Amino acid sequence: MPSANPLISDRFVDFLLYDVLDAPSLAALPAFADHERETFDLWLGACRRLAREVLFPTYRAMDEAPPRLEGGQVRVHPAMRAIWKELAELGVIASTRPASVGGQQLPLTVSTLASAYLMAGNLSAYGYAGLTTGAAHLIEAFGDAWTKQTFMAPLYEGRWTGTMTLTEPQAGSSLADVQTRATRTDQGHFLLRGAKIFISGGDHDVTENVVHLVLARIDGAPPGTKGISLFAVPKRRREGDAWVDNDVSISGVIHKIGWKGLPSVALALGDRNDCHGWLIGTENSGLRCMFQMMNEARLMVGVNATATASVAYHESLAYARERTQGRPLGVVDATTPPVPLVEHADVRRMLLRQKAIVEGALCLLATSAKYADLAEHATDPSLRERSRLLLDLLTPMAKSFPAEYGFESNALAVQIHGGYGYSSEYLPESWLRDQKLNSIHEGTTGIQSLDLLGRKVVAGGGAAIMTWREEILADCARADEAGVDRARTQSVRDALERVVALTGALGARGMKGDVNGMLAHSADYLQLASILAIAWMWTRMSAAIAGRDEAFARGIERAAMYWIATEVPRIEVLARLCESAEPSYVGLDPADL
Structure with missing residues (x-):
């Protein structure tokens, strides 16, 4: 039977694909000419079913019975064999690859969101498939005819x-x-x-x-x-x-x-x-080749982190609506019935923060996936290059933001469950454990921050960040035209200019040889850039939903309002730390710890 937990909101995913990202427009590219909205919906539907009916029901059992080593062979939970058969038969491993290698040549934009359901259902089970896809694609890209025949084909087919x-x-x-x-x-x-x-x-x-x-x-x-x-x-x-x-x-x-x-x-x-x-x-040339798989894996970890936060968000939302406890502020009559947790303002604060993190992160990952599609398949060379610049710039954020803020979101799910939250009889504690690995997998947050500030934003004389600036300003203008609150879009514009100016100042330090002064607070830089990226996502979503008066639209509007009001002001504080090269830990003698 399907789980009561939706894992990810179908309505929100459809909104992203069709209202925000205009995924059907990708079918105009020769690479995706065999597809249309109907085929996208069929793939989404198949992955949603597999995630809800097969993967999620096995999650707890696999979490409770981890792999063991017996006689030199690793034995995993027996459910994994049946799961693997379904993943392989559905075509998950080669879904985005060309028909010439057995794939369906789906846009990564669509595949990313479909895979998020599988990750939310059972991230460990999907991990086998995600790693296999990356390995096969690496051999497809760099292997010779013999290695492709020997290794690539069995990988894409799911035999290996x-x-x-x-x-x-x-x-x-x-x-x-x-x-x-x-x-x-x-x-x-x-x-x-x-x-x-x-x-x-x-x-x-x-x-x-x-x-x-x-x-x-x-x-x-x-x-x-x-x-x-x-x-x-x-x-x-x-x-x-x-x-x-x-x-x-x-x-x-x-x-x-x-x-x-x-x-x-x-x-x-x-x-x-x-x-x-x-x-x-x-x-x-091994590291250069491996970077293809590493970058794909970084985005996969970002999707995994978002999916792990999402399944916990929906669990805590359902719990807060059903669990009654306490009475509203100002009610002193103990004979009145207790109210659902969601009636308490502080619980709504935690739920809205989860929503802002989860849905903002999913929009960022889907946007990054569309840039990947365009970077590889656009017919206009300038669009390909522009998309490549943006994909490279966003990858460290798309990997790290869902992992770091997703951990906070998962912790809020535990908090909302109260004493039940930290018990293993309820699932939020296991998702919190899962989430912690994502800030370490495929390059720690510190490594991602050095990549972003030390390479991506300064490469080509700052071409990537200036391209990003153009994208954000264009989306702010579209939001203004759609009737989004101009004070909110102006906050995003002001934050953008602050980040661009800061980047120029830090880059100038590095050019003068002060590498420590440039990179000492790279983690703070990654965080402020990520806050801006999510504000940009919420601006895009606000523009797409503007004018609608329904619960779904009001939820989008409130999450956008919340993120820009509560997180964007933190960019200034973080920027000052970067500018000042604040020395508390930079100049710390390890002996003093």
């Missing part, structure tokens, strides 16, 4: 799963310190030897094989990131008519705070000097 295998115990996020070695052979493959850790989906008993995309150094390669190559390393390899162990062993299973249905493992490669790997791309 894939991973991204970057992190090493001694290196963490510092990929310049990768030590895994690759030795040439005269048989067309390399022999790999090394250790990897925190590899999501790195082993399981769901499919017959797992393909690891491994970063390693070919013997004699230069140090640092310039000496890293990329290899396809299967768990099992074919020798003649037989499948044999490829010397990829599991040295441990990580016991995680959340995402418990998706195994995270430590891998040992080549303990018997028999781990075969095949080069993907050219030698020493």
Whole structure:
């Protein structure tokens, strides 16, 4: 039976696709010519059904019975095999890929929102598919004919799963310190030897094989990131008519705070000097190739974080409407019946904040996905370049905002449930645990902040942020024309100009060699830029809903009002910290801690 929790609002998703983003316009591009609104709705409907009827009912069981290591093999919850079959048969893995590789060539804009339902239903179960899509797409983009035939096809078909295998115990996020070695052979493959850790989906008993995309150094390669190559390393390899162990062993299973249905493992490669790997791309270009999968994964984590916040928001909203407790302010007669929690102003504050975070983040992810569609498929070269600039700029925000603010949103869901919220008999505590991983997955928030301020906003002489400025100003003008409160759009304009000026000042510091002065408060910069990005999203949504008088429209209007009134003023405080390079932690002697 379908769950009472909608996971994500269908009405809101339809509003985003058709009123805010005009998704049917993408069908005018040659790449999407076989699609129209009807096919978009069919795909959304199929994913909604799968999420509500199959994935969500298995979430608790998978959370309570995490993977275990038995005899060198990781065993996962048995429900995952049935789930995987449905995901593969529906075509989730290759939904956005061309028909030539077995895909449906759906716009990422549509696929992103459809996948959000699957993530909200059971994020761990979807994780297998998301990682496999990324691995197969990487081989599609950079593999030769043999590696595509050998590895890509089984991945897209769902017969195998894939991973991204970057992190090493001694290196963490510092990929310049990768030590895994690759030795040439005269048989067309390399022999790999090394250790990897925190590899999501790195082993399981769901499919017959797992393909690891491994970063390693070919013997004699230069140090640092310039000496890293990329290899396809299967768990099992074919020798003649037989499948044999490829010397990829599991040295441990990580016991995680959340995402418990998706195994995270430590891998040992080549303990018997028999781990075969095949080069993907050219030698020493591994990190450049891997950035494709990393950037896709960052957006996937952002969607996952939004979906995790969304399912908890809808759970707390339903609870607040049903649970009676206390009486309104000013009512002192104890004989009057208690009222639903939602009747209390402070509960409405928490619910509205959740709504503003969840729906603002989902709009940001869908907008980023549309820029990705246009960057790859637009027929106008200038539009492709403009969209690429905006996608690159927004990616750190689209990854980090839903993770950081989503954690706060999940905490509010726990708070609304009161004592029940922190008990494992209710689901909000498990979603709170799941959410915490998203600020760490695929580059921590600190790494994203350095990427945004140290690279994205200053690249090309600030071309990206000036393009972003044009987009925001254009949307503010459209909101004015639609009748949105001009005081609100002016607040967004003022905040925009403050951010642009701040960016110029910080960039000038960096150009003068004061890198610390530029980047010391990069986390604050990422936060203020994200606040602006969400204010921009709410401005776009306000323009699209203006003039309607119904509960849905009033909810959009209130969330927009709330975000711009309560969060946008914080941009000034954060900007002052960035400008002043406030020294409390910058100049802190670690010995003083």
